[in-house]
Each structure stands twice: as structure tokens, then as C-alpha cells.
Amino acid sequence: MSEGTASIGSAAAAAVAPAAVAAPPSVVIVDDRAANVAVLGRMLREAGIWDVHGVTDPHEAVNRCLEVGADLVLLDLQMPGMDGFAVMSALTAALPDDEFVPVLILTAETATRVRNRALAEGATDFVTKPFDTVEVTLRVRNLLKTRALYTTVQRHSAGLQAELDKRAEDERRVAQERRRRLERIDKVLSGNELTMVFQPIADLNTGAVVGVEALARFSGEPSRRPDEWFAEAASVGRGAELEVAAVRAALTQLDRLPPDAFLSVNISPATAAAPGVGCVLERVPAHRLVLELTEHAPIIVYEPLLAALEPLRARGVRVAVDDAGAGYSGLQHVLRMRPDILKLDIALTRGIDADPARRALGTALVAFGRDIGAVILAEGVETPAELQSLRALGIPWGQGYDLARPGPLPLPAPRLEALVDAV
Numbered sequence: 001m002s003e004g005t006a007s008i009g010s011a012a013a014a015a016v017a018p019a020a021v022a023a024p025p026s027v028v029i030v031d032d033r034a035a036n037v038a039v040l041g042r043m044l045r046e047a048g049i050w051d052v053h054g055v056t057d058p059h060e061a062v063n064r065c066l067e068v069g070a071d072l073v074l075l076d077l078q079m080p081g082m083d084g085f086a087v088m089s090a091l092t093a094a095l096p097d098d099e100f101v102p103v104l105i106l107t108a109e110t111a112t113r114v115r116n117r118a119l120a121e122g123a124t125d126f127v128t129k130p131f132d133t134v135e136v137t138l139r140v141r142n143l144l145k146t147r148a149l150y151t152t153v154q155r156h157s158a159g160l161q162a163e164l165d166k167r168a169e170d171e172r173r174v175a176q177e178r179r180r181r182l183e184r185i186d187k188v189l190s191g192n193e194l195t196m197v198f199q200p201i202a203d204l205n206t207g208a209v210v211g212v213e214a215l216a217r218f219s220g221e222p223s224r225r226p227d228e229w230f231a232e233a234a235s236v237g238r239g240a241e242l243e244v245a246a247v248r249a250a251l252t253q254l255d256r257l258p259p260d261a262f263l264s265v266n267i268s269p270a271t272a273a274a275p276g277v278g279c280v281l282e283r284v285p286a287h288r289l290v291l292e293l294t295e296h297a298p299i300i301v302y303e304p305l306l307a308a309l310e311p312l313r314a315r316g317v318r319v320a321v322d323d324a325g326a327g328y329s330g331l332q333h334v335l336r337m338r339p340d341i342l343k344l345d346i347a348l349t350r351g352i353d354a355d356p357a358r359r360a361l362g363t364a365l366v367a368f369g370r371d372i373g374a375v376i377l378a379e380g381v382e383t384p385a386e387l388q389s390l391r392a393l394g395i396p397w398g399q400g401y402d403l404a405r406p407g408p409l410p411l412p413a414p415r416l417e418a419l420v421d422a423v
């Protein structure tokens with residue numbers, strides 16, 4: 001490719017770029033006679049069109065049109081070496097397919113045959129010399145208006161196309177991310193990436209283990225907290241499946257717990273209300289099972305959840321409200337659920353020994369629990385001082401790192417009595 005062709009290519013690319021809204025129109029006059037170019041140029045300027053370029057060598061016409069981003073070409077037909085027809089066809093070849101630059105033929109040729117040929121070969125309009133200035137000015141204005149409308153529409157559709165492309169790309173990315181999530185969940189469910197750890201729940205007065213909370217652990221990549229795995233599964237419609245897998249894994253270990261300790265499993269309200277979940281729990285001794293309802297979204301309609309829990313509760317399965325006082329586990333939720341156990345969120349336990357307001361809330365909740373028949377369980381007991389405060393408030397049960405960290409069975413020695421007595 002010659003240098004000349006390369007410069008046409010880059011200039012053609014510039015011609016595609018949408019013109020700025022207020023850019024003045026640019027007109028190229030191609031006529032081998034300089035006098036004609038001068039007359040037309042003056043006429044255009046009188047009409048208020050200032051960006052005018054004259055070309056007397058027809059071989060330079062196309063390059064000049066591309067360079068200046070012509071909005072209109074005034075073209076003579078009879079020119080030595082390269083006639084107007086050849087210029088038109090070179091211009092058409094140089095412009096991108098979706099570009100439209102009107103061409104107004106100004107010629108001394110009056111034959112209908114010539115006019116028809118010019119129009120057939122891409123001319124937009126045709127005026128014969130000697131021409132009437134008013135008529136030519138009018139036609140120039142009309143053609144520039146058409147060109148302006150065309151560029152506006154083109155810019156608009158380029159914008160729409162870009163938007164469509166972006167949406168298609170977003171959708172492709174969302175679908176790809178969904179596929180990746182599904183693959184990860186499949187891997188967890190089909191492999192051995194899900195294990196359970198157990199954290200004792202102690203009687204804060206005696207230190208006896210009254211129950212154990214089962215918590216999921218995921219060994220697969222990426223490494224992250226269990227609630228993030230459950231949230232990801234829920235985001236692709238596999239939440240219930242993963243939660244049920246965790247419950248099943250926990251239940252297989254029931255025999256390894258102290259015989260009088262309950263097993264508390266985490267379950268979201270959506271999963272608890274899902275059909276068939278009750279079957280998973282059928283063969284478990286009901287009095288040893290606690291369903292810990294973990295909130296991650298507001299519950300809009302309680303009836304299906306309450307209806308699903310009803311037969312289980314009738315058998316003696318207990319229900320705990322998890323993270324009470326935080327997130328979506330507010331007082332309304334507690335009132336609707338009527339739990340057997342109220343698990344105070346970790347944030348209420350944190351520093352309770354140093355905060356009269358937290359202690360006042362603890363006292364109120366103990367009374368509230370007594371009135372609705374719910375046992376209060378404080379989560380996240382991390383220090384002996386917190387343990388002491390909770391005990392002094394009459395909170396009967398606790399769970400937290402100060403008592404025991406979650407871990408595999410069997411439960412760790414030494415027993416919790418020693419810790420509780422030491423306070």
C-alpha cells in the first residue's frame with residue numbers, strides 16, 4: 001500500500017468520527033477553473049458558509065474532502081485528466097459504507113443523459129451553468145441540512161449501538177460469573193470441601209454444655225467465610241441445597257455429642273420454608289434439635305415459614321432466632337417467630353461489662369424472654385468480664401471464644417465449668 005493510500009485510510013477514519021454538534025459546515029469546491037472556484041466561494045461566504053475549500057486539481061479532490069471532513073462537495077464534471085464522474089467514484093470508494101457526503105454537480109453539460117448518469121453514479125443534486133445564485137444557495141443549504149440530520153442520526157445510532165454493546169458485554173459477564181458460581185457450588189456439593197465444626201453453648205451458671213452450634217467450613221477456593229459461601233449459593237438459586245447439605249453433615253455427628261446436649265443448626269427462613277426440608281429432619285430426636293433461623297433478608301410474608309415450622313415444633317423441635325437485635329432480626333421478627341431461644345447478637349455482648357446501656361438492654365431482654373417463654377443466649381462471649389456481666393444480668397446461656405472456639409468433635413477439654421467458676 002502506498003503512503004498516499006495510507007493517508008486516505010486514516011483520513012477516512014477521521015471522516016467517520018461524529019462531528020461536534022456546533023461544528024460549522026465544511027464545503028469543498030472541485031473545479032479546474034480557478035475563477036469558478038472563486039465565484040462559488042464568494043457565493044457561499046455571502047450565504048454565511050465560511051469553511052470553504054477550493055480544489056482545482058481533481059486528483060487532489062478526494063484527499064482534500066477527507067482531510068477537511070467535507071459536509072458537501074460542489075463538483076464540476078468536465079475536468080482535464082480526471083472528470084467529475086471519476087472523482088465521485090473515488091470519493092465513494094474512499095468513504096466508509098455508512099458515510100453520506102452530498103455531492104452537488106455544477107456543470108455546463110445540459111444533456112439529460114449526463115444528468116441521469118451523474119445522479120445514477122452518486123450525485124445528490126444537479127445544477128447546470130450558468131446558474132442562478134439564489135437557486136444554488138438554496139440547494140446548498142438544503143443539502144447541508146440533510147447532511148446535518150444524517151450526522152445527528154448517525155451519532156445517535158452510534159450511541160445506541162455502544163449502549164447495546166455495553167449491555168451485551170454486561171450480560172455476558174453476568175452469565176459468566178453465574179456459571180463460575182454454579183461450578184464452585186457444584187464442586188463443594190460433589191466433593192469433600194464442606195465440613196462442620198461445633199461450638200459449645202454453656203450454662204453460664206454451671207458451665208455445663210447445654211448444646212452445640214454446628215458451623216460450616218469450606219476448604220475450597222476462594223478461601224472465605226461460610227456466610228459468603230451461603231450467600232453465593234443463594235445468589236444462583238442453590239442456597240437451600242447448600243444449607244441442607246450442611247444440616248445433613250451436622251446431623252451425622254449427633255451421636256458424638258454429649259447425650260443431653262442439643263444440636264443447633266443454622267438455616268435461613270427461605271430454606272426452612274422450602275418444601276421437603278422437614279424430611280431431612282424426620283429421623284432426628286426432636287428434643288435434641290434446634291433450628292437457628294439466620295436472617296440475611298427481610299421476611300415479607302411469615303405464613304409459609306410459620307406453617308413449615310409448625311409440625312416440627314409440634315414434635316418438639318426448638319426454634320432459635322439468631323443475631324437478635326441486629327440486621328433483620330429485630331423485635332418485630334422476634335414477635336412473629338415466638339422463638340424458644342433468643343440468641344443475642346455478638347454486638348450486644350461486646351463490652352457489656354463496661355457499658356450500662358448494653359446492660360440495661362440485657363436486663364430488659366431477660367424479662368422479655370421470660371414473658372414470651374424464650375431462653376436468652378448471649379453470643380460472642382470473648383472475655384471473663386463479659387461472662388461475669390452476663391451472668392450477673394441473669395442471662396442463662398452463653399457461647400463464645402472465651403468458653404470455647406468452634407472446632408471438630410469431640411468437644412475440647414477442659415470442660416467449661418472451670419472457666420465459668422473462675423470468673
Ligand code: C2E
Nearest residue numbers: 215216226227243246266267268294380381382400401406
Ligand atoms: P452465626 O450463625 O451468627 O455464627 C456465629 C459466628 O460467630 C460464627 O462465625 C462463629 O465462629 C463466630 N463466633 C463464635 N464465638 C465468637 C466470639 O467469641 N467472637 C467472635 N468474634 N466470633 C465468634 P462463622 O462460623 O464464621 O459463621 C459466620 C456465619 O456464617 C454464621 O453466623 C452464619 O450466619 C453462617 N453460617 C455458618 N455456618 C452455617 C451453616 O451451616 N448454615 C448456614 N445457613 N449458615 C451458616
Ligand code: CA
Nearest residue numbers: 266292294322
Ligand atoms: Ca448461628
Ligand code: CA
Nearest residue numbers: 322323343379
Ligand atoms: Ca449469630
